[in-house]
Amino acid sequence: MIGQSPLRTFIAHAVLILGILIVAFPIYYTFVASTHTLQTILKPPLPLLPGDQLLNNYSEALFGGIGRIGGVSVGRLLFNTTIMALGVAVGKIFISILSAYAIVFFRFPLRMAFFWLIFITLMLPVEVRILPTYKVMVDLGMIDTYAGLIIPLIASATATLLFRQFFMTIPGELVEAARVDGAGPWRFFFDILVPLSRTNIAALFVILFIYGWTQYLWPLLVTNSNDMNTIVIALRKMVSFADADTQWHLVMVTAMLAIVPPILVVVLMQRWFVRGLVESEK
Amino acid sequence: MGNAWIAREISLSARIVFPNKILPYLLVAPQLAITLVFFYWPAGQALYQSMLRQDPFGLKSRFVWFANFRKVLADPAYLNSIKVTVVFSLATAIVAMVVALLLAVMAEKAVRGKGLYRTLLIWPYAVAPAIAGMLWLFLFNPSIGSLAYLLRSLGIAWDPLLNGTHAMILLVSAAAWKQISYNFLFFVAGLQAVPKTLIEAAAMDGAGETKRFWTIVFPLLAPTTFFLLVVNTVYALFDTFGIVHAVTGGGPGKTTETLVYKVYNDGFVNLILGDSAAQSVILMAIVIALTAIQFRYVERKVHYG
Amino acid sequence: MATVDLKDVRKIYPSGVEAVKGVSIAIPDKELCVLVGPSGCGKSTLLRMIAGLETISAGTVAIDGKVVNAIGPTERDIAMVFQNYALYPHMKVYDNMAYGLRNRGTPKDEIDSRVRSTAKVLELSALLDRRPRELSGGQRQRVAMGRAIVRNPKVFLFDEPLSNLDAKLRGQMRIEIKNLQRSLGVTSVYVTHDQLEAMTLADILVVMNAGLVEQTGPPLDVYEKPASTFVASFIGAPPMNLLALTGASPSSVLADGTVIGLAPRLGKAVTLGFRPEDADITFAAEAPAGALALPATVEAVEPVGAESFLHCVAAGSRIVVRVSGRASAKPGDQLRVVARSEKLHWFDQAGKRVD
Numbered sequence: 001m002i003g004q005s006p007l008r009t010f011i012a013h014a015v016l017i018l019g020i021l022i023v024a025f026p027i028y029y030t031f032v033a034s035t036h037t038l039q040t041i042l043k044p045p046l047p048l049l050p051g052d053q054l055l056n057n058y059s060e061a062l063f064g065g066i067g068r069i070g071g072v073s074v075g076r077l078l079f080n081t082t083i084m085a086l087g088v089a090v091g092k093i094f095i096s097i098l099s100a101y102a103i104v105f106f107r108f109p110l111r112m113a114f115f116w117l118i119f120i121t122l123m124l125p126v127e128v129r130i131l132p133t134y135k136v137m138v139d140l141g142m143i144d145t146y147a148g149l150i151i152p153l154i155a156s157a158t159a160t161l162l163f164r165q166f167f168m169t170i171p172g173e174l175v176e177a178a179r180v181d182g183a184g185p186w187r188f189f190f191d192i193l194v195p196l197s198r199t200n201i202a203a204l205f206v207i208l209f210i211y212g213w214t215q216y217l218w219p220l221l222v223t224n225s226n227d228m229n230t231i232v233i234a235l236r237k238m239v240s241f242a243d244a245d246t247q248w249h250l251v252m253v254t255a256m257l258a259i260v261p262p263i264l265v266v267v268l269m270q271r272w273f274v275r276g277l278v279e280s281e282k
Numbered sequence: 283m284g285n286a287w288i289a290r291e292i293s294l295s296a297r298i299v300f301p302n303k304i305l306p307y308l309l310v311a312p313q314l315a316i317t318l319v320f321f322y323w324p325a326g327q328a329l330y331q332s333m334l335r336q337d338p339f340g341l342k343s344r345f346v347w348f349a350n351f352r353k354v355l356a357d358p359a360y361l362n363s364i365k366v367t368v369v370f371s372l373a374t375a376i377v378a379m380v381v382a383l384l385l386a387v388m389a390e391k392a393v394r395g396k397g398l399y400r401t402l403l404i405w406p407y408a409v410a411p412a413i414a415g416m417l418w419l420f421l422f423n424p425s426i427g428s429l430a431y432l433l434r435s436l437g438i439a440w441d442p443l444l445n446g447t448h449a450m451i452l453l454v455s456a457a458a459w460k461q462i463s464y465n466f467l468f469f470v471a472g473l474q475a476v477p478k479t480l481i482e483a484a485a486m487d488g489a490g491e492t493k494r495f496w497t498i499v500f501p502l503l504a505p506t507t508f509f510l511l512v513v514n515t516v517y518a519l520f521d522t523f524g525i526v527h528a529v530t531g532g533g534p535g536k537t538t539e540t541l542v543y544k545v546y547n548d549g550f551v552n553l554i555l556g557d558s559a560a561q562s563v564i565l566m567a568i569v570i571a572l573t574a575i576q577f578r579y580v581e582r583k584v585h586y587g
Numbered sequence: 588m589a590t591v592d593l594k595d596v597r598k599i600y601p602s603g604v605e606a607v608k609g610v611s612i613a614i615p616d617k618e619l620c621v622l623v624g625p626s627g628c629g630k631s632t633l634l635r636m637i638a639g640l641e642t643i644s645a646g647t648v649a650i651d652g653k654v655v656n657a658i659g660p661t662e663r664d665i666a667m668v669f670q671n672y673a674l675y676p677h678m679k680v681y682d683n684m685a686y687g688l689r690n691r692g693t694p695k696d697e698i699d700s701r702v703r704s705t706a707k708v709l710e711l712s713a714l715l716d717r718r719p720r721e722l723s724g725g726q727r728q729r730v731a732m733g734r735a736i737v738r739n740p741k742v743f744l745f746d747e748p749l750s751n752l753d754a755k756l757r758g759q760m761r762i763e764i765k766n767l768q769r770s771l772g773v774t775s776v777y778v779t780h781d782q783l784e785a786m787t788l789a790d791i792l793v794v795m796n797a798g799l800v801e802q803t804g805p806p807l808d809v810y811e812k813p814a815s816t817f818v819a820s821f822i823g824a825p826p827m828n829l830l831a832l833t834g835a836s837p838s839s840v841l842a843d844g845t846v847i848g849l850a851p852r853l854g855k856a857v858t859l860g861f862r863p864e865d866a867d868i869t870f871a872a873e874a875p876a877g878a879l880a881l882p883a884t885v886e887a888v889e890p891v892g893a894e895s896f897l898h899c900v901a902a903g904s905r906i907v908v909r910v911s912g913r914a915s916a917k918p919g920d921q922l923r924v925v926a927r928s929e930k931l932h933w934f935d936q937a938g939k940r941v942d
């Protein structure tokens with residue numbers, strides 16, 4: 001390492017702290033707003049320090065029900081969102097690991113055709129096929145169901161490609177050793193492949209959980225009933241900047257509740273998340 | 283041919299673990315079924331509908347070949363939307379990347395506290411784009427936004443709800459803010475991959491720190507930068523629908539109506555199905571082009587090990 | 588208690604590449620057979636066909652008299668030691684060794700006693716709770732051996748098991764493998780590209796080249812009577828010196844026109860060979876009777892301690908002569924390389940030995 005002057009080190013830290021202020025400030029300020037009364041929020045500027053309404057606001061949001069989103073409790077919204085995020089993460093990992101297993105460790109007619117069919121879905125995000133996909137959902141009766149929120153999102157090429165990439169690094173010898181040791185396909189899968197993929201699974205879980213939690217267009221399309229809203233959609237419905245009725249203090253509480261769980265997942269599982277992200281996308 | 287060839291044959295065939303005939307089909311079946319029902323069928327429908335035109339009552343539709351495409355591409359609103367999208371995507375990608383690169387370079391220098399900085403900088407990754415948009419709107423909306431208040435007290439007539447340029451600035455800020463974490467992580471990884479010996483050699487060749495960065499480090503980061511440029515563009519094109527929908531709804535006027543937002547708006551709100559489908563198909567072509575570029579990059583990456 | 592019999596075994600890949608072109612070997616019970624040859628000669632493919640990891644395109648593989656072509660590796664009752672050990676990275680040493688037994692439904696306490704006694708033999712007892720990445724190369728090698736031994740199979744298969752170890756450890760492990768194989772009395776097939784390893788380990792040595800067997804036999808027989816120029820140059824280090832004869836056969840003229848003082852024993856011979864250790868040097872002007880005497884120029888001298896290797900140019904070819912102790916010659920010296928006629932080897936147009 002080449003030595004550097006203390007001044008440059010100081011500048012580096014200063015820039016980083018400034019960066020963190022920019023990055024963290026909107027989140028911090030949301031928290032501050034969630035602890036003030038509606039009256040304080042409506043008269044800018046908002047103080048930089050938290051107010052004394054933390055308990056009041058949070059208990060009102062959590063237990064009072066919020067009129068604007070049709071009397072659905074925040075608990076219900078969080079539940080819906082959690083189901084969706086978990087469903088997307090677990091479902092995607094499940095079907096991807098299976099298909100990657102087939103593609104890497106078996107030889108069968110149409111193998112490469114299947115691989116390409118899956119691969120090409122990279123090029124078909126929801127956004128480019130909004131209407132027809134919506135119609136399929138209506139035809140299948142999947143509007144306002146958890147299955148409708150989850151299943152169409154769990155087929156995508158990225159997780160399959162990641163597992164495939166990882167499986168291809170597993171030495172052939174290991175597979176042969178397992179065969180000589182008397183392991184059949186399922187035993188090999190559960191005894192060797194899944195344990196070896198733990199890190200990848202953990203990393204993917206974080207990435208996909210965030211992906212599921214932060215979905216917007218999809219839940220907007222397939223949920224009509226307020227009961228089935230995710231917290232992100234509900235939050236959008238609560239907010240009207242033109243309307244003086246917006247209960248800003250409760251909106252801010254809801255926003256915090258929508259932001260904090262995924263942030264916790266990312267921060268607590270940072271090690272896997274960072275590795276998985278940087279490795280999977282390269 | 284010869285030995286290397288046989289060796290490759292062996293390593294390929296070494297992958298034949300289980301001479302099972304039916305199992306592999308069962309393993310790919312779930313993903314394939316979902317893919318066909320929710321990806322290929324709708325994509326095919328989009329293609330088909332893009333060539334249909336419905337009568338005003340929605341009772342009959344007739345096949346019009348590429349008339350919808352011609353109509354869409356001649357529509358000033360659509361052309362405006364393309365312009366808006368290009369401006370928005372480029373601005374978002376550039377802002378998000380420049381800020382992230384600066385922070386990554388600084389984080390490399392700050393030996394102490396690197397982990398803590400990273401922990402604090404990755405937060406926005408977990409925030410939904412729509413919520414990111416709402417938080418920024420909360421800060422900057424003219425009536426109750428504290429930062430809007432600050433701007434006004436500085437004498438700036440700030441109003442993103444009425445001024446299109448202001449609305450665009452707000453969208454870009456929120457979208458770029460959300461993407462800084464992602465870019466930061468990739469730049470840090472890219473910087474760590476730059477061989478220290480190269481930097482030391484450059485230092486011995488008399489290059490100062492700034493010069494070392496621009497002549498050695500930055501060129502070596504080119505693959506990362508290029509990759510991020512594609513990823514950020516895709517992000518700005520598609521994932522930011524939530525931001526636009528939550529913050530401006532395409533307005534004021536149509537100054538922030540991006541392509542994806544317009545597909546949604548024409549299809550779901552205005553119910554012009556043929557146009558919306560034609561727009562979907564155009565978007566598909568754009569994604570395919572971007573993916574192809576990205577794939578070429580991935581290929582090259584693989585060859586270089 | 589098992590013999591291994593290969594009858595005209597072939598491997599043709601779907602792409603048409605023929606990796607093994609008809610190999611027949613009979614390995615008696617308890618013997619260690621080494622397959623040696625350059626990379627790509629088909630030795631690993633052959634081993635993998637015996638293991639059941641590779642389908643057999645033609646011919647038969649029989650273990651203990653029973654043809655096993657159609658049965659999988661699990662049912663063949665074989666154990667294999669892999670080049671890169673192929674230890675399960677997420678399992679402890681104990682579980683690595685126990686895995687095969689568990690899959691075969693061996694009772695738990697029997698597994699335990701077999702793993703522990705095998706670990707004792709291999710001095711792995713203290714390492715049973717470690718994971719492979721916490722072990723040194725030599726220790727991993729032992730675990731891989733242990734995993735094979737613990738199963739008590741009919742046949743051991745070794746796929747270049749020592750190639751990842753450093754030279755010293757390789758020498759040690761070679762002796763250990765030989766001793767273990769002998770004391771356990773398990774029929775074994777061992778693949779290597781290292782001729783020294785092959786010579787020292789084998790009861791039966793099989794030299795392979797380009798998908799075919801060049802020669803089979805006890806190692807010293809192979810060394811003393813190489814069946815072809817390929818075997819002659821592959822077995823022995825440094826390899827046998829080979830000189831081409833030109834002109835109408837029977838010929839006694841070397842490529843550069845030198846006439847050797849001997850008539851070739853058989854008319855068909857077109858190549859003459861002798862081992863570096865079977866030659867000597869002399870500064871005397873006249874050639875001894877009944878011996879080959881080649882005028883040569885010394886190019887380099889490599890003293891190794893107990894012996895020295897003289898690299899010379901004779902008859903337009905590079906040859907090597909081994910002399911014991913210090914060499915009396917130095918680079919640039921003109922001398923004669925002498926080899927007694929009974930130590931000469933003759934090979935025909937096809938490279939086959941002529942006696």
